[in-house]
Amino acid sequence: MIWLLLLGMALITFFNRYLFFSDLVSYSPSPKLRRFLSYSSYSVLTAIWAPIIFHFDGRSEIAIAGIDYLLAAALAAALSFAKVSSIVVVLLSVSLFFSIRFYLV
Amino acid sequence: MSQIRSEEGALARRAVLDILPLSIAVIPWGILTGALAIQAGFSALQAQFMSLCVFAGAAQLSSITLLAGGASFSSIYGSTFVISARHLLYSITFRQHVADLSLRHRLLIGFLLTDEMFAVSEAHTNRSGAFSALFAIVSGLTFYVIWNGATLIGIIAGDLFDNLDSLGLDFAIVATFIAMTFGELRKYPVLIAVALSGVVAVILKPVFTESYIVIAALVGMFGAYSFAEYLDPENSDGEYKEGPQ
Numbered sequence: 001m002i003w004l005l006l007l008g009m010a011l012i013t014f015f016n017r018y019l020f021f022s023d024l025v026s027y028s029p030s031p032k033l034r035r036f037l038s039y040s041s042y043s044v045l046t047a048i049w050a051p052i053i054f055h056f057d058g059r060s061e062i063a064i065a066g067i068d069y070l071l072a073a074a075l076a077a078a079l080s081f082a083k084v085s086s087i088v089v090v091l092l093s094v095s096l097f098f099s100i101r102f103y104l105v
Numbered sequence: 106m107s108q109i110r111s112e113e114g115a116l117a118r119r120a121v122l123d124i125l126p127l128s129i130a131v132i133p134w135g136i137l138t139g140a141l142a143i144q145a146g147f148s149a150l151q152a153q154f155m156s157l158c159v160f161a162g163a164a165q166l167s168s169i170t171l172l173a174g175g176a177s178f179s180s181i182y183g184s185t186f187v188i189s190a191r192h193l194l195y196s197i198t199f200r201q202h203v204a205d206l207s208l209r210h211r212l213l214i215g216f217l218l219t220d221e222m223f224a225v226s227e228a229h230t231n232r233s234g235a236f237s238a239l240f241a242i243v244s245g246l247t248f249y250v251i252w253n254g255a256t257l258i259g260i261i262a263g264d265l266f267d268n269l270d271s272l273g274l275d276f277a278i279v280a281t282f283i284a285m286t287f288g289e290l291r292k293y294p295v296l297i298a299v300a301l302s303g304v305v306a307v308i309l310k311p312v313f314t315e316s317y318i319v320i321a322a323l324v325g326m327f328g329a330y331s332f333a334e335y336l337d338p339e340n341s342d343g344e345y346k347e348g349p350q
Contacts, residue, residue, distance in 0.1 A: 008178065010158040016190060017216065017218040018211075018216070018218075019196050020197040020199070021214070028200075037194070041285070043324075046299045047317070048220060068273065069279065076279070094277055097276045097280070098273070101273055
């Protein structure tokens with residue numbers, strides 16, 4: 001039975017990924033939709049990382065994952081905003097993160 | 106000819122390097138997925154098959170938890186669909202890039218299309234000005250191999266890793282995703298996309314534990330789109346292209 005479950009899940013995840021690549025879907029996005037979609041990566045990536053740092057309890061409190069997360073993310077944000085290359089941003093902010101985590105906290 | 110080969114080699118190396126931090130960040134989740142699957146009663150083969158064929162971390166983890174809690178297949182299928190619905194967004198975004206590729210390449214890129222591969226591939230497209238199937242496939246395969254290696258470690262030695270969550274490897278996700286988006290924050294629509302989707306995701310996560318990413322992303326995209334139309338209603342001919350640096 002688990003095999004059946006796994007096959008079904010594999011079909012569902014592949015369907016969601018491949019749907020718009022398929023020749024069966026002949027739909028082509030209008031310029032307005034393409035403009036809308038041009039913001040998809042910014043929005044999805046932010047929607048994935050923001051809740052890693054900020055935890056909302058569902059009522060009124062917002063907690064922070066830790067000072068290490070907050071400071072290192074602030075560094076990453078500042079460096080990226082200043083157009084430092086992505087690889088350097090990741091290396092520096094991850095180094096700061098683990099320095100705080102293992103030496104200070 | 107050798108010139109072309111070396112350019113392709115450099116591109117492939119860049120693809121591996123770009124996705125490496127994200128791949129390392131998901132190793133704990135891969136190990137956890139393997140270990141939990143075994144605990145939930147999967148055979149080693151089934152646990153590995155799941156990572157090989159379903160290949161979707163969040164959907165795998167939640168379905169294992171649901172199955173262990175006695176949920177029905179239909180509810181597991183439902184949650185799998187909702188959790189992986191964000192891939193529909195990636196699929197439609199990539200459509201223009203892959204429409205002219207061979208069926209084989211489209212199937213492969215579709216199969217390998219994850220959050221991580223989408224992120225680095227979009228960044229590469231915007232950096233270089235053109236989508237590269239090689240870049241997408243190499244980065245996707247790198248991620249695939251590491252995800253499945255991590256699952257295998259979890260299957261074999263899952264009980265050895267208790268505190269993986271507390272290592273903080275998930276910060277690599279935060280760092281990489283910030284690095285890919287904040288360079289364009291001076292553009293107001295991008296600022297709106299980031300602010301709206303971030304706030305909405307944080308607020309919705311406790312309630313919409315499975316769908317908060319796709320809902321928050323759509324809200325952010327809609328806000329950014331509306332503002333861009335307001336700023337520049339004429340430029341709707343599709344030339345307007347913004348993406349991660």
